[in-house]
Amino acid sequence: MSFWHPFADMAAVSQRELVIERGEGVWVFDADENRYFDATASLWYANLGHGRADIADAIDAQVRKLAAYHTFGDFTNGPANAVGERLAKLAPVDDAKVFLTSGGGDSIEVAAKLARRHFINAGHPERVHLISRTNGYHGTHGFGTSLGGIEPNVTNWGPLVPQTSVVPYDSLEALEAEINSVGPDKVAAFFCEPVIGAGGVLLPPDGYIQGVADLCAEHGILLVIDSVICAFGRLGTWFGVERWEDVRPDMITFAKGVTSGYLPLGGVVVSNKIADPYYTQGGLMFRHGATYAGHPAACAAALAVLDIYEAEDLIPRGRELEGPLADGLATLADHPAVGEIRAGLGFLAAIGLKPEADAAAPARLVAGAREKGVLVRAVIGGVAMSPPLISEQEHIDLLVEGLRAGLDKV
Template sequence: MTDSSSDTKDIHRADRHFLHPWEDVTAIGETPRTVLTDSEDIYVTDSDGKRMIDGPGGMWCVNVGHGREEIIEACAAQMRRLSYFSPWSMASDVAANLARRLAALAPGDLNNVFFTTGGSTAVDSALRFAFFYNNCLGRPEKKHIISRVNAYHGSTYLTASCSGKMREKAEMDMIEDHIHFLSCPKPKDRPAGQSLEAFRDEKVAELEAMILSVGPEKVAAFIAEPVMASGGVIVQPEGYLAACAEVCARHDVLFIADEVVTSFGRLGHYFASESVFGVQPDMLTTAKGLTSGYQPLGALFISDRLIAEITAATNEGKGFTSGFTYSGHPVACAAAMANLDIFERDGLLEHVRRIAPYFERALRSLSDIPVISDIRVMGLMAGIECELDPANPDEDRDMAFAARVDAACQRHGLLLRPVYNACVMSPPLIITETQIDDMVRILRRGFEEALAA
């Protein structure tokens, strides 16, 4: 009989050589991580045999659930047929067919699909295309980007510079002279007595004031997540995004929708910008749910209008000299095609739209827990914010409490993702009402145990 605890310790010894994202480099290997070894449906299993609900859905990405043989077989078949092609000089049937399929699903005239390796590289490519576009139009000064506090857009130098999670930027170099941040449009933090409508209008006015302050002739783009995911699932006031898009159009500023998280069913649609928020972006980025995490793949969608304007502005070719060795990788594209087949066959978008109200009601049933200061839910993503003493806020103390909730829930069979002082969830889209009830039952127990600690 195998001693699972010995196996786990051996994995921890090996894992000491894996420098994880966001790792404290002064304490490598000192905090043993949970070792996941198996997965199925909405569940993952650790190296000690404990089965847990995958509350974060991997990292916002395991949309069709774990262990889908259709995707596994599609990847294996593609590897046998064509394992790689150079996107610089060749085409492949699977990448071409995926691009055509995605263009048909995307809103408006977003018919040009630039494949990347993930979300960060998709957003980086969008920002670089904004610069390229303005260079082609003879506007080399139009290079400033407007983002928002608490936004997350990636881990490249450029995308990290545009991310507004300020706690995480202290020891890292960032571009500062061309990146500008608006305050976070988080309704919970609005002044006492201010209506949501007034708060929305204030935040939209802040965007316009920023554009005018920097100069419309200098601002290239405004980038926004439809729901600020890694900021703690921040749901902006109704009408905010559409009003921001109108401001951008009025001042000739590109609107980039960062849908790395919100696309492919998280809010019940393939893309949320137009279907949920009434916005037709100039560019849109996606990743995560595009393959449900089975393979690394991202994409940037560019509008026909931008391509046409570049074409009209020049009498010579203009190469967008950007790309990746694995752009349109055939195995990743095969995973995406099989993933989309599952969406269509199983009616996953309809399932999300049907079950999302149940998910929200179930989570809001926790509002009687006094330490919960805000419950934010949209589609199948949620953030439950914790404040031990709202009159005397202490972020470090509240973060430690959220971590205790996470640990307690994990002991009882539910993985969460602590984001600062919020417990964040984005479960696989295939989740059922019974499984939601299980999640909420464990959540309540986790809060009770953390409060009693």
């Protein structure tokens, strides 16, 4: 086996892979034609499900016209311009600009660099410190790894990006204490997922997101909302953070659902206070960019996906389905293996196992659910799920049935 899988124990994987052959709606099929409910929407992104011919047709048409061309300097293309305009209008960011990337990890690098450079441009080069949260996941690039709060992901690399720190994910008091410890005049930005995804689907305490926004405003700290998972209907709004109506981030990172995964695309929605110098001061350049930023075919996929979200009224689905998902999972709360059900804010959830469960228990749960035709994802201490937004009650029922079978194995 030559293909080295990401985040994989290759000694085990090399003995047995699950080859996904095709997808159709909420289902995927392996090489033996076994059918599975894709209860993780692949890796949090297949919001529209699989096999949409309308998206494939849009990609095909663009590839035949102009498959790819860079957007460095003054070069651009129609789909890139259209995606930027459309997302800028949808985002809860003041007078927004959109910097496109190849994915979520790329977007975090952009946001971190822009945050530090913003204060350098403003004559405050000492403001470079970046704060994030325990259990947070911000990709695996340089800044993203350094900002990560999942311990196995951030250790054993040697020195990471300096002047970063992590605070408990659920404590405003801890964030305020860290700001004061570092010095408010040295902090550039705070990175925050509305709902922590890969770190275990951790919902924010009541008042937390608004409190974070208030703290950042009080100290002049940039608020970066990482909506790579939470955007495009997952929380029932375009960018997830609109669930807290008064919060206006300085930047929002996005990816995944913007194309429903049909092609890789990400980006950062940037407020005017950060972007304006680059647009108005001649000679000022943000010397950063991905080769495939503004990739025409990827942007054509995004435009088709945005059309579908609107035409089929799918963005509110995350909010409409959060109750049924939470209700279904509540029927598992008394299972002897279950320690905690985390659900109720958006169409994503997690089951935390009892603390005495061994380290291999999540994998047994995943395997048991898979035997029942349901794909869920192991996280530290449990499993997570984030089904496609096109799911119905029958699919939630199947998910619960599969989870019950997996829990019985635990």
